[in-house]
Amino acid sequence: MADLTREIGTVLDPKWDADGLITGVVTDAATGELLMVAHLNAEALALTQSTGDAHFWSRSRGRLWRKGEESGNVLRVVELRVDCDQDALWIRAKPAGPACHTGERSCFYRIVEENNLRRAEKAL
């Protein structure tokens, strides 16, 4: 049964998964482009809110991670939104540089066509 307080209420109450994570979706606040998807634990969410820089939990490295801590390509938070069941966070951000570790502006730089991928001509 749906948790109506969580779904239509006015209190932040993240629905952490079994690993203590929610999904974070980052878009460029200026262009709307989808930049990246990553995960946040409670500490990453708290630091994202308190510092204004997007923080995540790296599942592959098993540690907290301030996006851009090495590359300098930080993501400054412009607005945070949460979805109905509060297991996903929308981070509208101002990127300081390419969001993808491959050097692409967005991690979603390839279009899927059947089983093939081709590079998108432009962002959107």
Add this chain to the structure above:
Amino acid sequence: MADLTREIGTVLDPKWDADGLITGVVTDAATGELLMVAHLNAEALALTQSTGDAHFWSRSRGRLWRKGEESGNVLRVVELRVDCDQDALWIRAKPAGPACHTGERSCFYRIVEENNLRRAEKAL
């Protein structure tokens, strides 16, 4: 170590998680608005590609799910993109109606301000 074939190659090779899922992020292809986040297994991805309607795996209900199968608010696929490590799919879609089961156009209809949520005045 990064899998370069997956990250910069031209072949679709989804990186399924331990539950056999990837993350699906749906935006309105016309407006760029983030509509919803859900998950796809291999069957959901295959059906999304073959039918042109977004399909997901419902973790709460434990079954395949064609978005809008009951409400009629289907999501017609305009373009699919995949991220660098191929564990997330960007579904740019044309929504037939409100994407959220609450009746909101987007599941992300609430702005987070500290521990409070308030309804966004407008979509973006």
